[in-house]
Amino acid sequence: MSLKRLILSLLCQLMLIFGFEAVVNRHGGGRSTVALRMPPAKHLQVEPGASFKIALFADLHFGENAWTDWGPQQDVNSIKVMSFVLDKENPDFVVYLGDVVTANNVPIANASLYWDQAISPTSARGIPYASVFGNHDDAPFVWPIEWFSATGVPPLRCSSADSSSNDNDECNFLGTTRLELMKHEIASDSFSLSEDGPRYLWPSVSNYVLQLSSSNNSQPPVAFLYFLDSGGGSYPEVISSAQTQWFKSKSLEINSDSRVPEIIFWHIPSKAYNEVAPWFAIHKPCVGSINKEKVAAQEAEMGLMKILEERTSVKAVFVGHNHGLDWCCPYKNKLWLCYARHTGYGGYGNWARGVRLVEITPQPFSLKSWIRMEDGAVHSEIILSS
Numbered sequence: 001m002s003l004k005r006l007i008l009s010l011l012c013q014l015m016l017i018f019g020f021e022a023v024v025n026r027h028g029g030g031r032s033t034v035a036l037r038m039p040p041a042k043h044l045q046v047e048p049g050a051s052f053k054i055a056l057f058a059d060l061h062f063g064e065n066a067w068t069d070w071g072p073q074q075d076v077n078s079i080k081v082m083s084f085v086l087d088k089e090n091p092d093f094v095v096y097l098g099d100v101v102t103a104n105n106v107p108i109a110n111a112s113l114y115w116d117q118a119i120s121p122t123s124a125r126g127i128p129y130a131s132v133f134g135n136h137d138d139a140p141f142v143w144p145i146e147w148f149s150a151t152g153v154p155p156l157r158c159s160s161a162d163s164s165s166n167d168n169d170e171c172n173f174l175g176t177t178r179l180e181l182m183k184h185e186i187a188s189d190s191f192s193l194s195e196d197g198p199r200y201l202w203p204s205v206s207n208y209v210l211q212l213s214s215s216n217n218s219q220p221p222v223a224f225l226y227f228l229d230s231g232g233g234s235y236p237e238v239i240s241s242a243q244t245q246w247f248k249s250k251s252l253e254i255n256s257d258s259r260v261p262e263i264i265f266w267h268i269p270s271k272a273y274n275e276v277a278p279w280f281a282i283h284k285p286c287v288g289s290i291n292k293e294k295v296a297a298q299e300a301e302m303g304l305m306k307i308l309e310e311r312t313s314v315k316a317v318f319v320g321h322n323h324g325l326d327w328c329c330p331y332k333n334k335l336w337l338c339y340a341r342h343t344g345y346g347g348y349g350n351w352a353r354g355v356r357l358v359e360i361t362p363q364p365f366s367l368k369s370w371i372r373m374e375d376g377a378v379h380s381e382i383i384l385s386s
């Protein structure tokens with residue numbers, strides 16, 4: 001950690017103690033400054049002339065098979081992928097795009113332990129980040145059938161670090177709820193810009209918007225970054241009509257004339273991804289490198305895509321979920337539907353791991369993307385808006 005980041009980190013911790021929100025101002029050169037601002041504003045900033053780079057960490061699946069040698073080694077490998085790409089690309093911001101943990105594989109009461117591990121490469125570097133939930137983040141533990149054969153249940157660490165909780169709680173494998181995971185992330189680390197969205201959108205939780213501003217106060221916002229919870233785990237895989245209404249009224253409220261570009265992040269592709277998916281090889285106008293499986297879309301479409309396609313300010317949607325897909329395709333010539341790239345060693349599939357990068361340049365606005373692999377290779381560069 002550089003001295004500046006260390007100071008930034010200390011300042012942020014202080015601000016947390018005194019109830020301020022951190023406004024993190026990182027520039028292309030890695031220079032960092034901090035200003036104070038009262039909640040609820042959480043602003044990301046970019047210098048005029050500079051660009052703002054976002055790394056998407058998709059499907060990390062921490063905590064798989066924690067009782068074997070294989071599982072923990074996968075988490076070590078995932079940390080390596082993230083650390084390598086963070087050092088190589090030096091992004092200004094990271095999005096954890098869901099399936100951060102494989103909760104149905106976590107035989108301890110509290111999955112935040114694994115969540116913290118997944119976040120650690122980013123927070124240790126003092127890089128702000130935000131997260132959305134996937135379908136594996138809040139599931140209860142699924143008991144492996146082998147544990148009921150002669151080998152029996154392996155010795156589990158079923159007590160949490162907190163020894164004050166009673167035995168029943170320690171061996172409660174019912175899963176950690178979305179709200180518990182999110183509240184823990186927000187409270188434990190001042191670099192988290194995540195929010196546990198409006199209560200009336202329950203059971204979906206990761207619904208919020210972050211503003212990317214210009215450090216020149218007389219300039220309008222550079223972009224709005226929207227985060228939505230696409231469900232799964234403890235409830236159906238869907239973006240609800242209520243979430244759609246929330247997006248509609250929020251975007252009208254803060255960007256009524258659609259002047260500011262909007263970029264959207266969630267975990268499970270909507271059914272619209274089926275409509276644009278390439279057949280066999282990826283061909284223009286789609287750009288990507290692997291098209292190895294069928295789109296595993298949400299269970300229903302409750303109206304969000306219609307709202308998105310009607311807003312000229314919506315430039316692109318980014319999802320994870322399908323580990324064998326990494327393409328971007330245009331949707332109705334209005335916006336781009338993009339996959340990230342499977343970043344984690346957890347989860348199915350052995351396709352090489354990588355990270356999708358998204359770069360926003362203000363004035364004139366442009367949105368660029370590419371994929372950085374764990375061996376350093378870069379591919380699938382594309383300009384999504386200019």
Ligand SMILES: *[C@@H]1O[C@H](CO)[C@@H](O)[C@H](O)[C@H]1NC(C)=O
Binds near residue numbers: 110112113116176180
């Ligand atoms: C889970 O553990 C974290 C520490 O890693 C703690 O802050 C949090 O309160 C715990 N959550 C629950 C629901 O026990």
Ligand SMILES: *[C@@H]1O[C@H](CO)[C@@H](O)[C@H](O)[C@H]1NC(C)=O
Binds near residue numbers: 048216219
């Ligand atoms: C800030 O923006 C205003 C309005 O566009 C412009 O006139 C001014 O030159 C900008 N200042 C800097 C330092 O870029």
